[in-house]
Amino acid sequence: MRMTKEKKVSWRTxxxxxxxxxxxxxLDRGSQIDYxxxxxxxxxxxxxxxxxxxxxxxxxxxxxxxxxxLRWPRARKNTMVAISCVATLFTAxxxxxxxxxIDLIAAELQxxxxxxxLGVTTFCLGFxxxxxxxxxxxxxxxxxxxxxxxxxxxxxxxxxxxxxxxxPGMLLARFFKGVGGSVFSTMVGGVISDLYDKEARNTPMAxxxxxxxxxxxxxxLISSIIVEASAPNSQTWKxxxxxxxxxxxxxxxxxxxxxKESRGSxxxxxxxxxxxxxxEELEDKGFIGVWVQENPxxxxxxxxxxxxxxxxxxxxxxxxxxLKLQRIRWTTIEDEKRGSIMTMISTSLTRPxxxxxxxxxxxxxxxxxxxxxxxxxxxxxxxxxxFRRQYGFTTQQSGYVFGAMIVGSxxxxxxxxxxxxxxxxxxxxxxxxxxxxxxxxxxIEPSSHGLWVFIRRRFPAESPESRLYFTCFLGVxxxxxxxxFGFSAEPSTHWIVPTIGVxxxxxxxxxxxxxxxxxxxxTYQAYASSALAAQSFCRNILGGVFPLVTTLLFTNLGEDxxxxxxxxxxxxxxxxxxxxxxxxxxxxxxxxxxxxxEKPT
Numbered sequence: 001m002r003m004t005k006e007k008k009v010s011w012r013t014x015x016x017x018x019x020x021x022x023x024x025x026x027l028d029r030g031s032q033i034d035y036x037x038x039x040x041x042x043x044x045x046x047x048x049x050x051x052x053x054x055x056x057x058x059x060x061x062x063x064x065x066x067x068x069x070l071r072w073p074r075a076r077k078n079t080m081v082a083i084s085c086v087a088t089l090f091t092a093x094x095x096x097x098x099x100x101x102i103d104l105i106a107a108e109l110q111x112x113x114x115x116x117x118l119g120v121t122t123f124c125l126g127f128x129x130x131x132x133x134x135x136x137x138x139x140x141x142x143x144x145x146x147x148x149x150x151x152x153x154x155x156x157x158x159x160x161x162x163x164x165x166x167x168p169g170m171l172l173a174r175f176f177k178g179v180g181g182s183v184f185s186t187m188v189g190g191v192i193s194d195l196y197d198k199e200a201r202n203t204p205m206a207x208x209x210x211x212x213x214x215x216x217x218x219x220x221l222i223s224s225i226i227v228e229a230s231a232p233n234s235q236t237w238k239x240x241x242x243x244x245x246x247x248x249x250x251x252x253x254x255x256x257x258x259x260k261e262s263r264g265s266x267x268x269x270x271x272x273x274x275x276x277x278x279x280e281e282l283e284d285k286g287f288i289g290v291w292v293q294e295n296p297x298x299x300x301x302x303x304x305x306x307x308x309x310x311x312x313x314x315x316x317x318x319x320x321x322x323l324k325l326q327r328i329r330w331t332t333i334e335d336e337k338r339g340s341i342m343t344m345i346s347t348s349l350t351r352p353x354x355x356x357x358x359x360x361x362x363x364x365x366x367x368x369x370x371x372x373x374x375x376x377x378x379x380x381x382x383x384x385x386x387f388r389r390q391y392g393f394t395t396q397q398s399g400y401v402f403g404a405m406i407v408g409s410x411x412x413x414x415x416x417x418x419x420x421x422x423x424x425x426x427x428x429x430x431x432x433x434x435x436x437x438x439x440x441x442x443x444i445e446p447s448s449h450g451l452w453v454f455i456r457r458r459f460p461a462e463s464p465e466s467r468l469y470f471t472c473f474l475g476v477x478x479x480x481x482x483x484x485f486g487f488s489a490e491p492s493t494h495w496i497v498p499t500i501g502v503x504x505x506x507x508x509x510x511x512x513x514x515x516x517x518x519x520x521x522x523t524y525q526a527y528a529s530s531a532l533a534a535q536s537f538c539r540n541i542l543g544g545v546f547p548l549v550t551t552l553l554f555t556n557l558g559e560d561x562x563x564x565x566x567x568x569x570x571x572x573x574x575x576x577x578x579x580x581x582x583x584x585x586x587x588x589x590x591x592x593x594x595x596x597x598e599k600p601t
Contacts, residue, residue: 027288031327038272038330040068040264045290047282048325058281066271069194069262076260077195081204083259084188087151087251088208089215090244091181094158095123096219096402097240098174099380099547100395101227104237109167116167117547119174120377124544126178128537131186132352135529136344142266143191146183147259151252154180158248162241185212186536189517190529194262198522202420209514210413213376213506217405220380224399265334272330279329291323351527352534359531359591361523361580365516366535368573372478372512373539374546375505375566379405381550383502386485386559391495401499408503412474412510419470428461464522465584468577471515475577478512479570481505486563508570515577527593 027048049057072080098105098119106116138146153176160173192204223240230236261267279290338344355362383401387393393401422428459469484501516535524531554562580587588594 027325027327029283029288031288033327033329035329035331037333038268038275039332040071040268040271044275045292045328047279047287048289048291049287056285057287058278058285061274061278063271063274066267066274069264069267070197072195077204079258080191080195080260080262081207083254084184084191085207085211087147087184087255088188089211089218090247090251091154091184092212092215093219093222094177094181094244095120095377096216096380097223097244098123098219100220100223100384100399101237101240104227104230105170109165109170111167113551114548116170117381119170120380120547121544122171122175123178123181124377124540126175126180127182127185128540128544130179130182131536132348132533133345134183135187135190135533136348137341138187138190138263139265139344139529140338140341142261142263143187143194144259144261146187148252148256150180150183151248151255152180153177154184155245155248155252158241159245162238162245186532189521189532191262193521193528194264201521202518203417205518206413206416206420206514209416209510209517210409212513213409213412213510214406216376217402217409217506219402220383221399221402221406224384224395224402228394228396228399265332268332269335272332272335276329283327289325289327292326292328293323348530348533351530352537355524355527355530355593356534356538359593361584361587361591361594362520362531362534364576364579365520366538368576369512369516369535370539370542371569371573372509374542375478375482375570376509377543378546378550378553378566379502379505381547382554382562385551385554386489386498387495390489390491390559393495401495401502404499404503405506408506409510412507415470415474416510416514423461423466423469459581463584464519464588465581467518467522468515468581468584471511472577472581474511475508475515476571476574477504478508479567479574481508482563482567482570484563485559486567487560489559489563519580523588523594531593 099117102116103113105119106113109116134146134150157173157176157180161170161177164170164173188208189205192201192208196204222243226240226243227237261270282288356366357363379402384393384395384398387398387401460466481501481504484504485498486501488497488501517532520531520535521528557565
């Protein structure tokens with residue numbers, strides 16, 4: 001922008017802007033340029049085609065490419081969610097598939113079992129740190145380049161895991177595998193927020209959360225079968241890595257081909273650049289200026305689909321009454337507010353920790369979900385260990401136990417999708433059905449029963465805490481599953497009982513995970529990325545540490561004491577959603593960042 005010659009005019013959607021000094025009906029390339037703010041709903045002015053009649057008009061840009069992602073057709077949104085969930089599933093798959101061949105990996109690298117397990121830790125470190133740099137990058141440059149690059153990194157370093165012959169090589173390959181995989185896990189929540197508003201976000205978030213846990217169970221299940229089928233002294237077990245390379249490559253291709261830019265501010269910025277480029281082409285041909293309303297109040301029509309608007313001139317012979325000829329260029333509020341990439345990375349690296357230690361909601365949710373995530377990673381080592389010691393299971397048989405995680409995840413996902421419909425029930429919402437034009441017989445009033453009145457007052461459906469109502473009850477499946485797994489794992493009890501414990505614990509982890517994402521996103525809104533980054537960092541760090549202590553925990557304490565200890569911790573942490581449901585309003589009012597629900601009058 002040539003600020004020395006051009007005057008910047010703010011054209012906002014909420015307040016009047018300054019008035020341009022250029023009101024002449026004749027303009028040239030030396031005339032002043034005014035910069036106006038563009039939104040997805042801005043009515044685009046007609047170019048001035050009168051002064052250069054008969055000349056070839058440069059082709060107008062295809063604005064259908066720059067539709068607000070919130071208004072995308074359902075089919076496109078479903079495709080985006082499907083790609084994101086599949087990519088997330090195989091990211092989680094990678095995390096679990098590494099553990100079954102761990103002794104073979106240790107032998108290949110000529111190291112110990114414990115050192116080889118550090119591959120899980122470095123994978124989690126990549127998961128924890130990468131989003132703090134990549135997330136702000138995606139805010140500026142968009143989701144697509146980050147996702148596409150992550151697909152390449154994810155595949156290349158999966159192949160490296162099968163080729164390296166040294167411990168440092170394996171640990172580095174696993175770290176960068178985690179860097180690539182982190183995009184397909186931690187940033188999918190951002191993609192869903194790009195595509196859906198709060199009211200419609202639960203179902204895609206439920207599917208995303210389910211894909212994480214299904215992949216976590218599927219990885220060790222398939223990997224165990226490959227390891228068991230490997231002949232002694234052969235390299236067949238490396239197909240644990242090679243089959244993932246093939247699948248990851250296919251997923252990467254799907255991302256590159258089918259994934260579309262979903263970051264609204266980036267799409268709008270590209271639209272502004274496309275229009276500005278067209279204006280330059282028009283001026284090169286002699287079509288100077290556009291017809292803008294004399295009234296400085298912005299021309300803004302909410303709900304109008306501007307992308308389908310024809311970019312043409314005024315009708316022949318029409319009078320430009322109420323219009324003025326003006327040279328303009330478009331910019332966006334986000335482009336002007338956006339800081340440098342280094343500033344955003346600095347904020348991304350520091351603000352999550354500020355939230356972690358100053359926001360009680362973020363701290364306790366991070367503690368809760370981190371423990372749940374640590375338990376999830378604990379299963380990679382505890383399930384084979386316990387079922388081998390107590391029931392004499394082979395590696396493959398132990399792998400089948402992870403099928404319980406898949407079953408538990410699928411059932412939890414179904415309930416996670418349906419629970420939103422319960423909260424939206426008319427008696428809970430306190431709204432009637434039908435329209436004002438309906439007859440009285442057609443209008444169904446919400447129930448005035450004392451129970452529904454009590455629920456609406458004490459547990460309002462519009463409150464951010466509505467995301468926690470079901471988790472208060474279903475989140476206890478985590479401690480129940482841990483108790484059942486620990487106390488029933490003995491030869492005198494059928495193996496199906498601790499397997500059911502695994503399924504229940506997985507379902508509990510699912511509800512903790514879903515509630516954390518939904519509640520922090522609703523509560524912190526503009527600061528949600530920092531709040532979510534804090535919990536993501538904590539859960540991945542703890543998830544990387546727990547597999548290292550699995551053998552010591554279950555060997556020294558025994559199955560019953562280890563299960564009892566973990567169950568007791570989970571029981572204490574299950575109080576977190578109850579506290580927020582009962583006192584969340586007061587807690588949020590004390591925060592400088594969290595939203596506060598105004599009580600209905």
